[in-house]
Amino acid sequence: MKRLGLIIVLLFATVLSISALGFADGAAEQYSVEEVAEIADEIQIDKGFVDKPKDFILTTVSDAFILSGTAKENDKLTITLYKRVGNSFVPMGESVEIKIGPLGIFTKEVSLKDEQTKSPKETTVSKETFVVLELKRGDTVTWDYRLIRFTDDKEVKKSLDTLKSSALVPTATVK
Amino acid sequence: MNKGLIQNIVIVVLLATSLLLISIRFELFVASGSAGAVTSENKTALRYSVMPGSITLRLGPENAVKIVDKSGFYYMEISRVLEESIGSRTETLPITASDYRTKKESKGIQLNFDPAIDHRLLYGSLFLEDGSLGSFDKIKEIWIPQGYDTSIYLAVDEATYYEIKNPKLNTVSGFGNFDALNNKKYYSISERFPNLTDNDVLISDEARLPSFVTQAMVEEEDIERILRALLGSKYDFSGRVSDIDGSTVVSYDYGREIVKITPEGKVFYYNKSVGLQRQRMSFTDAMSIATELVSEIGSEQEIYVIEGVEEVQDGDSLGYRFSFSKRIDGVRVSLKTDEPVIRVLVMNGRVTAFEGLFRKAVVEVDNNLSFGENAVLLILEKNYDYIQEREPFGGTSELLDNIRSVEYAYIYSPEYNYIASYRMVIGDTTFFFKIEDAEVIT
Numbered sequence: 001m002k003r004l005g006l007i008i009v010l011l012f013a014t015v016l017s018i019s020a021l022g023f024a025d026g027a028a029e030q031y032s033v034e035e036v037a038e039i040a041d042e043i044q045i046d047k048g049f050v051d052k053p054k055d056f057i058l059t060t061v062s063d064a065f066i067l068s069g070t071a072k073e074n075d076k077l078t079i080t081l082y083k084r085v086g087n088s089f090v091p092m093g094e095s096v097e098i099k100i101g102p103l104g105i106f107t108k109e110v111s112l113k114d115e116q117t118k119s120p121k122e123t124t125v126s127k128e129t130f131v132v133l134e135l136k137r138g139d140t141v142t143w144d145y146r147l148i149r150f151t152d153d154k155e156v157k158k159s160l161d162t163l164k165s166s167a168l169v170p171t172a173t174v175k
Numbered sequence: 176m177n178k179g180l181i182q183n184i185v186i187v188v189l190l191a192t193s194l195l196l197i198s199i200r201f202e203l204f205v206a207s208g209s210a211g212a213v214t215s216e217n218k219t220a221l222r223y224s225v226m227p228g229s230i231t232l233r234l235g236p237e238n239a240v241k242i243v244d245k246s247g248f249y250y251m252e253i254s255r256v257l258e259e260s261i262g263s264r265t266e267t268l269p270i271t272a273s274d275y276r277t278k279k280e281s282k283g284i285q286l287n288f289d290p291a292i293d294h295r296l297l298y299g300s301l302f303l304e305d306g307s308l309g310s311f312d313k314i315k316e317i318w319i320p321q322g323y324d325t326s327i328y329l330a331v332d333e334a335t336y337y338e339i340k341n342p343k344l345n346t347v348s349g350f351g352n353f354d355a356l357n358n359k360k361y362y363s364i365s366e367r368f369p370n371l372t373d374n375d376v377l378i379s380d381e382a383r384l385p386s387f388v389t390q391a392m393v394e395e396e397d398i399e400r401i402l403r404a405l406l407g408s409k410y411d412f413s414g415r416v417s418d419i420d421g422s423t424v425v426s427y428d429y430g431r432e433i434v435k436i437t438p439e440g441k442v443f444y445y446n447k448s449v450g451l452q453r454q455r456m457s458f459t460d461a462m463s464i465a466t467e468l469v470s471e472i473g474s475e476q477e478i479y480v481i482e483g484v485e486e487v488q489d490g491d492s493l494g495y496r497f498s499f500s501k502r503i504d505g506v507r508v509s510l511k512t513d514e515p516v517i518r519v520l521v522m523n524g525r526v527t528a529f530e531g532l533f534r535k536a537v538v539e540v541d542n543n544l545s546f547g548e549n550a551v552l553l554i555l556e557k558n559y560d561y562i563q564e565r566e567p568f569g570g571t572s573e574l575l576d577n578i579r580s581v582e583y584a585y586i587y588s589p590e591y592n593y594i595a596s597y598r599m600v601i602g603d604t605t606f607f608f609k610i611e612d613a614e615v616i617t
Contacts, residue, residue, distance in 0.1 A: 051368060051369060051370045051371075052366075052367065052368075052369060054369065066237075066362060066366065066367060068367050068368055070368075070370070070571075101552075101553075101556030101559070102556055103552070103555060103556050103571045103574070104571055105368060105371070105552070105571055106552075107367050107368070107549060107552060108548075108549065109380050109548075
């Protein structure tokens with residue numbers, strides 16, 4: 001009888017731990033750099049619901065980017081941004097919820113600006129932003145992810161100048 | 176004095192007087208200004224008479240802004256380049272849709288004409304000789320590269336594109352600074368949904384356009400300006416009465432010329448005597464006459480643009496009926512049927528008939544932007560069934576493919592106020608949706 005009880009307890013514990021594992025993919029309080037790297041390794045872009053950005057990593061010189069994709073009518077989409085602080089990605093601003101309409105598509109211009117102080121309003125642009133998208137369809141939940149890297153266009157110019165000065169990039173000669 | 180000499184003098188004076196009266200009666204001598212010759216005074220008005228519905232700067236892939244050209248200043252800069260480039264055209268070549276699309280991947284300026292513009296109007300506004308750019312009548316888009324490509328490209332309809340070759344660079348001065356004007360960024364539908372469509376029509380997230388309460392131009396000074404523009408000095412010899420509905424009716428020469436101005440600001444004019452004298456008139460002259468009249472009737476700050484022209488044959492006389500629409504801060508005003516509200520018929524160097532609605536904006540009404548973000552998508556979703564009924568589509572992808580144009584527009588309400596709207600052409604149907612609440616305007 002004791003053995004049967006132990007089996008039942010163990011079974012219950014197993015089911016609980018499987019469910020917990022299933023939800024572990026969802027939006028977390030924060031992500032470590034290692035966790036994001038693991039997601040980058042495992043993500044199957046063509047099986048996700050985000051169409052744009054097309055690749056997992058997007059490098060941009062703009063302080064905003066376009067997020068879009070396909071879903072089904074009445075799905076609920078939650079978009080959460082995480083900015084990189086040291087070796088972690090911590091939440092940046094509030095999550096955004098979108099209810100999918102009859103077209104079954106969504107699109108949003110997402111700002112990479114991070115509000116530092118409200119008054120006076122000061123913002124910085126997050127250099128590395130992890131985007132977690134949670135899609136609820138009835139009882140089913142699926143996730144998709146993107147990593148956005150912001151590069152200041154001044155830094156790009158500076159890098160190009162460095163390349164030019166190191167003669168790796170041929171420059172035109174004016175006589 | 177010799178009696179015979181006095182009689183001769185009287186006869187000569189009577190003859191001269193009768194000839195003068197006959198010439199006035201039948202308007203045998205037409206002043207050069209009214210005949211519509213393009214003078215330096217009305218050259219500017221003529222240049223302003225044709226304008227695109229929108230000007231887009233494309234600075235590379237996924238980097239487009241639409242210029243808010245409130246006063247027409249930016250188009251004036253661009254039109255000077257167009258004048259030089261089209262004026263020095265060497266040949267017109269058909270190109271494929273794919274080539275046209277590739278050309279638009281570089282830096283350049285895109286002019287959209289919606290409704291498509293008759294190419295004679297473009298020629299006329301740029302003071303070029305009457306002539307043809309190619310074997311087509313209308314132009315819906317012009318692409319002006321801002322690089323080393325000296326050609327200009329035209330989209331005539333969904334499947335017909337041309338390259339206008341010319342030896343000059345199409346550099347628009349200040350182009351590099353245009354994008355720093357804090358204009359709202361636009362994205363093509365295909366940039367938004369690359370897996371669903373390759374449609375390159377531009378949309379923006381934000382819908383921000385005020386509506387306006389208007390009033391008719393029926394103050395005494397407005398009425399006098401309108402009457403003098405239509406009748407000239409003949410107004411002083413005309414009879415003026417007030418109709419029972421509050422309209423002002425002015426008649427000259429026993430009703431040969433009649434003007435009616437209603438309390439709502441509708442103006443009607445008819446001139447029966449013009450057909451009596453034939454006068455040669457070029458297309459540009461006719462355009463100039465119509466433009467001058469409309470700009471005189473409208474108030475100084477307003478811009479009226481010619482959108483269409485039809486040829487009218489009356490016996491031996493050939494005339495042109497021009498249709499004009501008003502622009503408020505660069506945005507087109509029309510009836511909900513998409514028709515412009517001003518029509519001018521020019522024959523024998525004179526305006527024969529005229530009708531138009533003239534009102535001025537008096538109070539600006541800020542729209543509640545509760546659905547401001549993703550405006551275009553939300554409008555499509557809110558009116559999904561309505562669009563499906565009128566322009567059936569198989570799925571989202573087909574709907575996105577069929578969007579031909581998305582532009583701001585002002586529509587006259589039943590009270591003739593300006594309602595801020597989105598004008599969307601989907602398939603062959605033009606829809607208007609209110610910016611305030613995304614409701615369709617029926």
